Amino acid sequence: MTEEQILCSASKYQEKFYLNPRYQNLPQKIKDELKAACVIFTEEIGGVIILYYDDEGNLSIATEFEENDFLYDEIGSGLKVNQMRNNKRELFEQLEEYYELMQMRG
DSSP: OOGGGEEEEEETTTTEEEEOGGGTTSOHHHHHHHHHHHHHHHHHHOSEEEEEEOTTSOEEEEEEOOTTOTTOOHHHHHHHHHHHHHHTHHHHHHHHHHHHHHHHHO
16 A cells, blocks of 8 residues: 555554545545544554555555554454444445545546
């Protein structure tokens, strides 16, 4: 995944949320919703969550954790990712359409 493909991420380790500056023109409500979802994920599960666009323009979710992070909930991570995909389906579809339009504009 390239920097351009990353929409946003959050890290429990650095206690930070990152929104790619390329997507700063998203409505504030959407930015707030993304931030809340990512921060809640890292608070409950730990590690890092990354929302990114794959090569086909689909919004994907990746998680990472440090090798010595014994508090990271690996099983809970998969469950929480699936829950996020289901609960945020409409938002993710809208973000995929947005990404497609941005790609067309160059």
